[in-house]
Amino acid sequence: MAETIAFYTLSVLILGLAVLVVTAKNTVHSVVSLVMTFLCVAALYVVLEAEFLAVIQILVYAGGIVVLYLFVVMLVNVGRPPEEHRDPRRLSVLGLGLAGAMLLEVAGIVAYSYSRSTSSVTAPAGPSPVQGNTEELGWLLYTDYLIPFELASVLLLVAMVGAIVLARRDL
Amino acid sequence: MIDTVFWPLVKIVVLLNAVMVSVTFMTLLERKVIAWAQSRLGPMRVGPYGVLQAIADPIKLILKEDITPAKADKVMFTLAPIMSLVPAFVVFAVIPFGADPFYYVADINVGLLFIVSVTSIGVYGIILAGWASNSKYPLLASLRASAQLISYEIAVTMTLVSLILTAGTLSMVGIVEAQQEAGVWFGFIQPVAFVLVLIGGLAETNRAPFDMPEAEQELTGGFHTEYSGMRFALFFLAEYANMIVISAVIVVLFWGGWLRPFPSVDALAVLDYIPQWCWFFFKMFMVLYLFIWIRATLPRYRYDQLMRIGWKVLIPIAIANVVITAVVKVLL
Structure with a gap:
């Protein structure tokens, strides 16, 4: 409640x-x-x-x-x-299209989650040996999700290098 | 209902009032100590040896006219002092003053991260105060403050990682218990981390020698130039409450929290007759005195020096400290 x-x-x-x-x-x-x-x-x-x-x-x-x-x-x-846009409605068609796609996607997710019974939720690969929220998260990040985790950090590094290259023309 | 709502509320009320009273007397202590350091007497007029100055100052601030500049952003101007004060007070919820649950409001399992994240909200008060005043010195001060706080926050948070590795937990109660089990305060295991957190804490509370956002001589008071009366008092309260928070955090992390000195030596068990909260407050007082001592001793840094120390000295040392701690932890 x-x-x-x-x-x-x-x-x-x-x-x-x-x-x-x-x-x-x-x-x-x-x-x-x-x-x-x-x-x-x-x-x-x-x-x-x-x-x-x-x-x-x-x-x-x-x-x-x-x-x-x-x-x-x-x-x-x-x-x-703030500056006023000349034509505030110039992108309204694109915006409507994107909003519609988003709505469809959300509806699809809801329909999909209702079509599956609650028992079929996939269990984690193995029982984790740790207790607690933080420890569990750390365990998952360094076992099952190691590659996505490392990729995310590489992505951040790429963004950082990109920003530096964009900012410094002489490089 | 009584255990989950009533007692925590009572504790919160007692704690907040205790913080406010200690802030008023902190200002007196600071003036006195700085005066002694400079061979002056300090406040002497109000009460014996000026002790009632601590009461006279807040009364003066409450009675003063509260001015809002005509060109200021009214909403943000009012909101800014509140936004800087609330995080400073919220943090006290997870600070354990003793081993018994009676002595703390909450023991959450991410206590240390909670403190770091809530204190990082406090900077908005300073930034928005400078912006909403619509005046050039406060704006400069708030830009300085945001740059400074972000730089030093990285160093402090990286340092805390090495401490978490040593303690093996994020809970504030758990960290003190880990020191009891280790039989030694973490200040002796992690001296480098202690110095880093002390420097970072000075910078995050805008204390000398890192008081660039409120440098009186160059910014005429900095972000609170346009503030007067009670709203100025709120900023004052926030700064000193933050000092008390930082000292409490340093005591918990490095100086054994409520533990007596040499917690593993049985011969000193007689020291246990002094209550735990007495040890805690005594250590806190020592750290607060250290803050005042530093302010009385060191001149202010230049702005570029401040940023250089943050990025080129503190952060590399913090990262090296984490690596070394991790290696030692694995090898042992």
């Missing part, structure tokens, strides 16, 4: 704040709404008893990445009103 109330309250907050992110006139206001959205998502993780994920969500997104956003926004756009 309490979980349901918490879930719906948080969902309303997340969606409302996410709408504020894209509608706020002032860029700094929308970045602050984004921080609030991330914090509410972290609270949602806590409701799902994924407290490690919640803490990492706050640490990485709310505490690190959005600070950099704010940094850039403050440097680039100090008190200047």
